[in-house]
Amino acid sequence: MDTYMTLTAYGDGAQAALEKAQDEVEKLEDEWSVTNENSEIYQLNHSGGNPVTLSDDTADIVGFALEMAEETGGDLDPTIYPVLEAWGFTTDENRIPSQEELDALLANVGYERVQLDGTTVQLPAGMEFDLGAVGKGYTGDILAQLLEDEGVTSALLDLGGNIQAVGERPGGGDWRLGIRSPFDGGEGVLGMLLASDCAVVTSGNYERYFVGEDGKEYGHIIDPDTGYPVDNGLASVTIITEEGKRGDALSTSMFVKGLDEASRYWQDYQDFEMILVTQDGQIYLTEGIEDQFTLSSDFGNMDTHVIERDEQ
Numbered sequence: 001m002d003t004y005m006t007l008t009a010y011g012d013g014a015q016a017a018l019e020k021a022q023d024e025v026e027k028l029e030d031e032w033s034v035t036n037e038n039s040e041i042y043q044l045n046h047s048g049g050n051p052v053t054l055s056d057d058t059a060d061i062v063g064f065a066l067e068m069a070e071e072t073g074g075d076l077d078p079t080i081y082p083v084l085e086a087w088g089f090t091t092d093e094n095r096i097p098s099q100e101e102l103d104a105l106l107a108n109v110g111y112e113r114v115q116l117d118g119t120t121v122q123l124p125a126g127m128e129f130d131l132g133a134v135g136k137g138y139t140g141d142i143l144a145q146l147l148e149d150e151g152v153t154s155a156l157l158d159l160g161g162n163i164q165a166v167g168e169r170p171g172g173g174d175w176r177l178g179i180r181s182p183f184d185g186g187e188g189v190l191g192m193l194l195a196s197d198c199a200v201v202t203s204g205n206y207e208r209y210f211v212g213e214d215g216k217e218y219g220h221i222i223d224p225d226t227g228y229p230v231d232n233g234l235a236s237v238t239i240i241t242e243e244g245k246r247g248d249a250l251s252t253s254m255f256v257k258g259l260d261e262a263s264r265y266w267q268d269y270q271d272f273e274m275i276l277v278t279q280d281g282q283i284y285l286t287e288g289i290e291d292q293f294t295l296s297s298d299f300g301n302m303d304t305h306v307i308e309r310d311e312q
């Protein structure tokens with residue numbers, strides 16, 4: 001999944017459970033990689049439009065990605081990969097593609113055209129499917145379940161910035177989870193969130209971006225409507241949810257939506273909480289986590305706003 005993962009578990013049996021967790025990550029990586037020729041996603045992307053039968057895990061995550069694409073009105077689109085390639089985000093040879101090139105690629109983007117029937121999927125020739133926006137979150141869910149099945153009641157999983165908290169911290173009580181700051185290359189800690197048994201997933205342009213010849217910064221989250229990296233004034237989106245996969249899907253898609261639309265989305269669903277940080281240093285917290293979040297002293301000069309529930 002092209003990232004570092006740190007898995008920490010406490011209590012009896014933790015070591016054995018973590019070894020199983022590591023094997024599981026390697027198995028999922030083998031199934032989902034877009035570049036490994038033996039992966040199921042690679043096979044799908046080279047199927048020439050023919051139906052492909054997937055393993056249960058992979059069919060499940062493909063189905064979930066398609067559902068979230070539908071739910072977010074296509075702001076999450078797991079078929080955006082060819083556009084990502086054109087910008088060089090898959091090879092680190094970044095460039096700014098021409099509008100003609102983007103238009104041609106966007107003709108092959110569109111989750112609605114992917115057919116999933118049970119574990120059989122059909123992807124039109126020329127299209128590509130990628131789990132970059134949801135794979136780590138889903139992996140977090142699978143690992144949390146695996147650890148619980150192994151009897152672990154307290155663990156903290158950091159999957160490349162996606163945090164999955166299993167149970168409470170050792171000894172009881174909420175974990176103190178650091179939320180990464182989108183400024184200064186993502187090095188600092190914006191604040192602390194007190195939470196247990198949940199996933200905390202952050203998306204932002206600070207992890208993967210490049211400066212174009214025009215001097216502008218281009219990040220790795222693409223607006224499927226334009227084929228351009230998102231540039232809407234947001235610096236990062238953190239989602240707090242029960243399930244990592246939903247957190248991952250929402251962190252990417254709320255980043256695409258921007259402050260106003262993301263706030264409305266939260267009003268409509270309210271099964272998650274969120275922290276939005278704008279490039280000009282404003283922080284927006286949804287009402288449900290207002291009391292659980294404390295800003296770091298380094299960022300004490302940032303303005304904090306609470307997104308409140310509309311009166312029904």
Ligand code: ADP
Nearest residue numbers: 075076077078080132133203220221222224252
């Ligand atoms: P990260 O994986 O770096 O933590 P995200 O979860 O936000 O960050 O996922 C970003 C990745 O998702 C990109 O690197 C790319 O592979 C893919 N992607 C970019 N834009 C979109 C989009 N609009 N819909 C679906 N996937 C996207």
Ligand code: MG
Nearest residue numbers: 133248249252
């Ligand atoms: Mg994501």
